[in-house]
Amino acid sequence: MKKTLKWVSIIVGGLIILIILVLLITPMFLDIQKYKPEIEKFATEATGRPVTIGGDLNLSLFPWAGVDFADLRIGNPEGFQEKDFVVVKSFDAKVKLLPLISKEIQVKRFVVEGPRIVLEKRKDGRGN
Numbered sequence: 646m647k648k649t650l651k652w653v654s655i656i657v658g659g660l661i662i663l664i665i666l667v668l669l670i671t672p673m674f675l676d677i678q679k680y681k682p683e684i685e686k687f688a689t690e691a692t693g694r695p696v697t698i699g700g701d702l703n704l705s706l707f708p709w710a711g712v713d714f715a716d717l718r719i720g721n722p723e724g725f726q727e728k729d730f731v732v733v734k735s736f737d738a739k740v741k742l743l744p745l746i747s748k749e750i751q752v753k754r755f756v757v758e759g760p761r762i763v764l765e766k767r768k769d770g771r772g773n
Contacts, residue, residue, distance in 0.1 A: 665707060668706040669707050675704070677704045678701060681702055684698070685697055688719075693722070694719050694720045694721065695718075696717075696718070696719050696720070697716075697717075698714050699715065699716025699717075700714055700715030700735070701714065701715070705739070706742065708741075708742065709739040709740065709741060709753050709754075710740050710741075710742045710745065711737070711738060711740070712736075712738060713735070713736060713737035713738070714736055715735040716733075716734065716735075717731070717732070717733040717736060718731070719731040719732075722773060725767065727763045727765060727773075729761075729763065730762070730763060731761070731762050731763075732759075732760070733757055733758070733760050733761075734758045734759025734760075735758040736757055737754060738752070738754065738756075739752070739753040739755075740752050740753065741753060
């Protein structure tokens with residue numbers, strides 16, 4: 646009985662260490678920059694406005710799942726004077742990884758630097 650418990654503990658411990666190593670190493674080998682055009686395209690389709698990310702995207706998975714990037718621009722619809730509706734100098738967000746499994750979000754960090762939002766109203770009364 647003791648031998649079985651010992652081997653189960655070793656296997657479970659090894660699996661936990663393996664999972665942690667995979668989560669630590671994956672962002673180092675995953676080139677998230679190649680997905681940037683796809684992310685921009687998806688965001689453009691979802692918002693109906695042009696979306697661009699000027700800086701590099703950075704991803705982390707352990708101990709906190711997070712993303713940070715710089716120079717986010719969300720454009721205005723056609724017919725408005727200003728080119729950009731929203732400009733964000735930099736963005737950084739991190740959430741605890743394990744609570745996400747139970748559909749719970751625990752935010753460690755949420756930083757938006759240099760936000761600029763331009764609200765306009767056209768002569769016909771339509772806002773951006």
